[in-house]
Amino acid sequence: MADKGKKESKGKKTSKKWKIYEVSADAVKKGRKSCPKCGDGVFLAKHTDRISCGKCGYTETTDKKE
Ligand SMILES: [Zn+2]
Numbered sequence: 001m002a003d004k005g006k007k008e009s010k011g012k013k014t015s016k017k018w019k020i021y022e023v024s025a026d027a028v029k030k031g032r033k034s035c036p037k038c039g040d041g042v043f044l045a046k047h048t049d050r051i052s053c054g055k056c057g058y059t060e061t062t063d064k065k066e
Contacts, residue, residue, distance in 0.1 A: 033060075 035042040035053040044051035044060065052059040 033044050033051060034040045035044055035056065035058050037056045037058050038053060042053060042055050044053050044058070046062075049063065050059055050061045
């Protein structure tokens with residue numbers, strides 16, 4: 001816990017660049033992506049290594065290597 005706070009204050013200037021990546025990556029992780037087939041409003045369900053549409057069955061792999 002204490003280590004995390006130290007890291008944040010130290011990399012405040014350069015964390016901006018990372019924040020943009022974190023937001024987009026987080027959006028994918030949460031499965032907030034809408035189905036390309038069904039369009040906006042139909043979100044893809046999040047699975048362990050993929051996201052899929054429960055309406056049309058569209059599946060997209062989310063190979064996250066962290
Ligand atoms: Zn769909």
